[in-house]
Amino acid sequence: MPDKLDKIDLKILKILQQNSKITNLELSKRIGLSPAPTLERVKKLEQATVIESYHAKVNPQSIGLNVKTFVLVSLAWQKENALNHFLEKIKEIEEITECYIITGEADFLIKIVCKDIPTYEQLLFKTLSQIDEIERLKTLMTLSTVKDSKVLPYKYE
Incomplete structure (x- = not known):
């Protein structure tokens, strides 16, 4: 920097x-x-990687991605290498666009973007629930987007 x-x-x-x-x-x-x-x-x-990259911000609905969910994930920490195995597996799931380690009632917050509810349901039951390291999932379904700014809140003047 x-x-x-x-x-x-x-x-x-x-x-x-x-x-x-x-x-x-x-x-x-x-x-x-x-x-x-x-x-x-x-x-x-x-x-200096102050600017990391440049991106086109695509409207998800314009390409048929109509469902955005956030999922609280709790890991089964007693399993050996639970964190590493979990991270490896979720990095392979393209519908997961963001993942954060968090504090509070869960260990991770993941953002999932997909076509529709049946697609999300399939992802939930056939992919996420098959990851042994996951102990609990809690879905937070978005209804609409109120704000989606990519400008960081910094005093620029």
Whole structure:
């Protein structure tokens, strides 16, 4: 990571999070630098992995992925290598788009995106419930999305 991010770096980060397809010329105008130093700053942020990657945000419904669920997972910790086995298995399930180790009533929170309820039910009963290390699953079905921002909450100014 660069020694310290200055105000210009922070402006670059905010703008690129809002629109990663912005041209270097437009970005340079918005931050008040010429194009060459702007590009140099972006490259430094990439090399320092402050900027990890660029993505297209796809509307899931537009490609037929209409169900989003969050699942609380509790592991059977008494089983040898439970954590490693569980992590290996869930990394293979493409419908699991996010996984977090959490505190509280469960050990993990996973996000699943799939076509419909029957597809989710099949994933739950034929895939997830077959993972020996899982002791308990609790599904939280989403009804609608209220906010889905990818801009990190940071003081950019």
